[in-house]
């Protein structure tokens with residue numbers, strides 16, 4: 001079997017839905033399980049609606065109407081007037097009724113708990129599941145919605161619930177296997193789950209990918225396909241370099257590095273279990289279904305080494321702490337990091353010399369108190385508006401001449417910090433925000449343009 005997961009843009013209109021149905025039909029022989037996101041914007045709208053109701057803003061009712069209309073319009077485009085359309089519209093009404101009840105209660109009580117918010121959010125995927133299943137039926141497939149909450153058992157961490165794999169495995173086999181064996185395509189709304197006692201939960205934003213990964217891993221799928229509107233993981237931001245290309249294959253480690261830089265296609269936490277069980281994950285483009293996309297598989301330690309992508313992230317702050325007394329002292333780093341822990345702030349890159357430490361932060365909400373606490377440990381300098389530019393790849397430790405090529409490529413750019421050797425899949429430099437695109441461009445040209453490909457790797 002395979003898992004085919006479709007994101008919101010892929011199911012956002014009649015044409016898109018037809019395209020999706022055709023793709024599923026083409027893969028019928030591979031016994032697909034379909035996992036779907038909510039329709040575009042719907043999850044955001046649902047969360048906003050509940051929030052408005054909790055704040056006793058009566059416009060929440062307009063939002064409810066917007067959500068209802070949006071789904072009705074898709075149904076009306078998809079189906080001509082007849083029993084199927086009437087059945088589906090009735091179903092939309094029923095779920096909207098449930099949503100209204102939730103929101104009325106939130107409004108009346110002026111209270112929105114994470115538990116209620118999950119019940120509200122799950123409506124998006126419960127609605128889209130019905131619509132996608134109907135689109136498949138229209139294409140001649142035997143498709144049936146399976147309520148993901150009967151399979152995806154989670155803990156009670158509402159809003160970001162953890163799947164209980166030991167509970168899910170038997171349920172997935174029990175509910176889905178017989179369907180697959182009799183040629184039925186099960187359609188699951190992604191993102192949602194339920195506690196063992198049946199209370200609705202969600203797996204966190206973007207969680208439909210997780211649903212696909214969980215089901216594919218536990219049913220030992222031949223492949224988990226994540227269908228989206230990009231060609232896969234790109235080797236550079238297409239906005240920076242016109243010749244950006246999809247990376248044919250990445251290891252989970254490389255995918256994790258790229259995720260930090262906003263390649264939001266895959267979350268590392270869901271990739272690992274699949275890859276460990278030997279289930280490949282492929283990111284595919286609904287607009288270009290025949291393109292190979294990006295395959296995520298376990299890395300081959302003897303395979304070719306070298307850079308695979310250039311990524312960047314702006315809005316970075318560098319903190320530099322220097323303290324001559326640090327020379328030969330022990331326990332100093334602990335004191336520094338305690339400050340960041342105390343202020344609940346994640347540190348990304350770190351570089352040290354004998355008497356100073358540089359590190360980067362994304363989140364500077366608490367920079368004031370952090371600076372004050374660090375000032376007790378040494379001299380502190382804060383540099384804002386920086387960017388991290390990273391070369392991501394594999395086997396960097398055994399790739400000769402890498403540093404020379406990087407620094408030659410960055411000759412015209414002022415580098416304020418370097419982090420290398422934390423892993424052999426990433427080398428990062430910190431530059432001024434205004435230099436980020438130029439740095440990315442130069443690195444991309446050095447390592448990925450045709451001319452570079454012809455250069456002998458030294």
Ligand code: ASP
Nearest residue numbers: 037043191205206207208
């Ligand atoms: N619909 C949910 C969200 O927008 C889950 C997903 O699409 O992955 O976060």
Ligand code: MG
Nearest residue numbers: 007206209264
């Ligand atoms: Mg997504």
